[in-house]
Amino acid sequence: MRGNRDTSNASRRQRWAWALQIFIVLLLLWIMLNGLAQLWAGLIAALAGAAIGAWLASGQPHPWKPHRLLAFAGFFLWESLKGGIDVAWRAFHPKLPIQPGFTSYRMALPAGQPRTLMVSTVSLLPGTLSADLDDSGEMLEVHGLTPDAMDSVFRLEAWITWLFSLDR
């Protein structure tokens, strides 16, 4: 167990970092949709959204490192390219080369954004689909098109651990 004050300080800092990240994302979205005209309205809306998002959200926020998000986006883009090509090839193949099956996978990631990101991106990796989640939210039922598809799940978890700096 860590010291109580230590934890609360760290968590407050993380909440601020999380608010800043939501603010930047919302502001970029505003600029994309509306251009630079009437930026003041966008600033207010983004500030309000960030404040609400960061302080009303339950659980512990897990801020990401921007440069790591960029690398993760590259990994994700490459994997979704492979995933699309893989499944398209199997769909067109006369013999339909699939050996589907389920695998239970216990996620080491903490609840909140890391686990949510994991569950939602598993389905876009080559050959895997997040099929079910148990009530504890830890056991992920993964449906694989082939027996060796689980490899990409391990790599995904390592990437997400790195993205949120959980590898202490």
Place this chain on the structure above:
Amino acid sequence: MSMGDTSLVEWIATSLLVLGALFYLAGTVGLLRFPDVHCRLHALTKADNLGLLLVCAGLGLLACDWQVAALLGTIWLLGLLAATVSAHLIARHACRDHSATSSRTGSA
């Protein structure tokens, strides 16, 4: 010179659009050919998302405008989100429905 550039960009954009349509076709073929709900979801999520990415990339190239390109990128991300969430929900429902049915037939 400018005409040559334009036609090259248009050529690349058209290839991206055609390739994207091909992946949509693959997703539909998978939907028809794969044996069960879960396998079909694989085809729908992954092939269609790559199709959407390629179509968005082609349109972004044709638009030649950073704002439109950024919007298309956002559309792709929202499409991903919708696809992955709905795929998970359908897959989960299929799992639970199936286990409920098999336990019912097992006890009967």
